[in-house]
Structures are given as C-alpha cells and as structure tokens.
Amino acid sequence: LIAKAFRQQFVIPDFTSFVKDIEDIYNRCKSNTLGKLADYIPQLARYSPDFWGVSICTVDGQRYSIGDVDEPFTLQSCSKPLTYAIALEKLGPKVVHSYVGQEPSGRIFNELVLDQNKKPHNPMINAGAILTCSLMNALVKPDMTSAEIFDYTMSWFKRLSGGEYIGFNNAVFLSEREAADRNYALGFYMRENKCFPKRTNLKEVMDYYFQVCSMETNCEAMSVIAASLANGGICPTTEEKVFRPECVRDVLSIMHSCGTYDYSGQFAFKVGLPAKSGVSGGMMLVIPNVMGIFAWSPPLDHLGNTVRGLQFCEELVNTFNFHRY
Ligand code: DON
Numbered sequence: 001l002i003a004k005a006f007r008q009q010f011v012i013p014d015f016t017s018f019v020k021d022i023e024d025i026y027n028r029c030k031s032n033t034l035g036k037l038a039d040y041i042p043q044l045a046r047y048s049p050d051f052w053g054v055s056i057c058t059v060d061g062q063r064y065s066i067g068d069v070d071e072p073f074t075l076q077s078c079s080k081p082l083t084y085a086i087a088l089e090k091l092g093p094k095v096v097h098s099y100v101g102q103e104p105s106g107r108i109f110n111e112l113v114l115d116q117n118k119k120p121h122n123p124m125i126n127a128g129a130i131l132t133c134s135l136m137n138a139l140v141k142p143d144m145t146s147a148e149i150f151d152y153t154m155s156w157f158k159r160l161s162g163g164e165y166i167g168f169n170n171a172v173f174l175s176e177r178e179a180a181d182r183n184y185a186l187g188f189y190m191r192e193n194k195c196f197p198k199r200t201n202l203k204e205v206m207d208y209y210f211q212v213c214s215m216e217t218n219c220e221a222m223s224v225i226a227a228s229l230a231n232g233g234i235c236p237t238t239e240e241k242v243f244r245p246e247c248v249r250d251v252l253s254i255m256h257s258c259g260t261y262d263y264s265g266q267f268a269f270k271v272g273l274p275a276k277s278g279v280s281g282g283m284m285l286v287i288p289n290v291m292g293i294f295a296w297s298p299p300l301d302h303l304g305n306t307v308r309g310l311q312f313c314e315e316l317v318n319t320f321n322f323h324r325y
Contacts, residue, residue: 019064053218
C-alpha cells in the first residue's frame with residue numbers, strides 16, 4: 001500500500017477530491033426524508049429513520065466513511081449473494097443452478113412463486129435464498145450440525161470482511177422467526193414441488209436462513225465485503241483469496257440482474273452496476289476492479305430499497321463514470 005502511495009498508483013489517484021464529491025452526495029441524500037421503515041419484522045421497525053452511513057473501500061485498500069458507519073444492523077438480504085457465493089465456491093455453478101434459476105422474478109421478493117421448471121427464479125429472492133441455504137445444509141456441509149454450519153458461514157463472512165465486525169442479533173432472529181409465515185409457506189411450497197436436495201431438513205434450513213439474515217454488521221465491514229467482491233474474491237485489507245474469480249463473476253452477474261428486488265431492471269439501466277439491497281436498509285454496491293461501497297439507511301421505498309441508498313447510487317454514477325456501459 002505504501003509503495004503504491006509513493007508511486008501514485010492507486011485506482012483512485014486523487015482520493016481526497018473524490019471523497020469531497022462523495023461527501024456532497026451524502027449530504028444531498030441526507031435531506032431526503034422519504035420512505036418508511038420495514039415493519040413486517042417488528043424489530044426492524046425500531047431503528048431511527050435518521051440513520052445514514054456510507055463506507056467505501058477501494059480494491060487497493062483506500063477507505064472513507066461518513067455518517068452512521070459503526071452502527072450495527074442486520075444483514076437481511078445482503079446476506080443472499082454471500083451464501084450463494086459459498087455454495088458456488090463449494091459446489092460449482094452447474095450443481096447450484098440445477099436447483100435455482102438465473103432470471104429476475106419480476107415479482108416482490110417474497111412472492112409465493114416458482115419458475116416454469118419449478119425452481120425458484122434466482123438466489124436473490126427469498127425462495128432462492130432458502131434454497132441456497134438447503135444446499136449448504138444438505139450438500140456443502142451435510143455432516144455439520146446446525147451450530148457448526150452457523151460458525152462455518154460466519155467464518156466465511158469474516159474472511160470477506162477482513163476480520164471486521166460480523167456478529168449476530170438474537171432479538172432480530174427471534175422476531176424474524178416469529179413473523180415468518182410467508183417464508184415457511186415458501187419452504188413448504190418448495191418441498192411440495194421437490195425443489196430441495198434429498199436429505200433436506202426443512203426446519204433446520206429455515207432456522208439457518210433466519211440466522212443468516214440476522215447476522216449483524218456495520219457499513220465499514222460491509223464496504224470491505226463489497227470490495228472483496230470488486231477485487232475478484234480477494235479481500236483488499238488482508239489480501240486473502242476468499243473466493244475464486246469465476247465464482248465472484250457469477251455472483252456479480254446475478255446481483256446485476258436481480259439485486260434490487262423489482263427495481264432491478266431500472267437499477268441496471270440507471271446505475272449499471274451489481275448491487276444488493278436488504279430490508280434493514282442496506283445497499284451493497286460493487287464497482288468491479290475499483291471499489292466496494294456500502295450505504296445504509298433504514299427508510300425503504302415501496303419496493304423495499306433504501307431510499308437514501310438508492311439516491312446515492314444514482315447520483316454516484318451521474319457524478320462519476322462508473323456505469324458499466
Ligand atoms: O426473509 C425476509 O423477509 C428477510 N429476512 C429478508 C428480506 C430481505 O431483505 C429481502 N430480500 N430479498
């Protein structure tokens with residue numbers, strides 16, 4: 001890092017002026033008070049709507065953070081690309097995609113629907129993520145107990161974040177599990193349609209899904225995770241090779257087409273970058289070979305995307321030339 005600094009070889013050479021523009025965008029988004037907190041999981045409705053943080057980590061390890069970046073929140077659907085990545089890394093895309101599709105569903109994230117092959121549409125919606133959890137349970141680590149799979153998953157997330165904060169919020173977990181009629185319905189519907197691998201223990205799979213959604217983190221740690229994805233699977237702060245580049249390519253492709261719920265088509269058009277949002281108000285944005293960004297603010301729009309996070313992404317590509325096309 002120091003050698004690169006001396007040679008002025010950073011991917012963002014003038015980081016000081018870059019972050020000045022980021023600060024301006026941050027402040028413009030801050031004054032946007034639209035949106036509503038997710039309340040279908042009671043614990044999520046307890047966050048202050050004023051929380052607003054943005055963290056950036058470049059592929060060569062330059063960092064910048066502004067706002068509520070140490071405040072803990074749960075991963076929710078931002079976990080979906082990560083468990084999908086572990087399944088891909090361990091099983092390969094052929095096996096994974098014999099169980100789950102690659103198409104945007106065109107429906108809300110927890111819609112009770114399968115594609116024409118009786119598979120969940122993609123791993124970024126609830127049905128697809130529950131399916132990915134079953135692959136972890138029945139195929140990746142069939143010999144592990146639930147406790148061991150939890151630890152195993154957490155150790156992957158920690159490696160991706162370069163050891164930064166990944167924890168667990170038990171109140172959110174209990175609240176989620178209590179309010180999970182739709183997710184259970186999705187689980188039973190998929191079992192009825194023989195979507196899961198043999199040996200799947202549905203109760204364990206559902207618990208595992210709620211646990212992964214309830215893992216806790218903050219903007220700083222998530223920006224390193226996003227940067228590991230931007231960096232072909234190598235964590236920029238530790239230089240550990242966590243995922244193979246082919247695996248990261250598949251993850252980013254699905255994030256590009258399916259990462260922001262039913263806004264994914266418009267997001268791909270306007271922002272042109274892979275992203276994943278979650279109902280706790282997170283937005284993970286990956287600029288391949290450049291940086292990872294994590295924006296967090298709990299108020300959501302009617303499709304479930306963080307209002308400030310979305311505005312941030314749109315303003316970012318209007319200010320800088322990051323749109324892929
Ligand atoms: O299952 C749920 O409804 C939440 N744990 C996660 C939902 C979420 O963030 C939306 N995802 N696509």
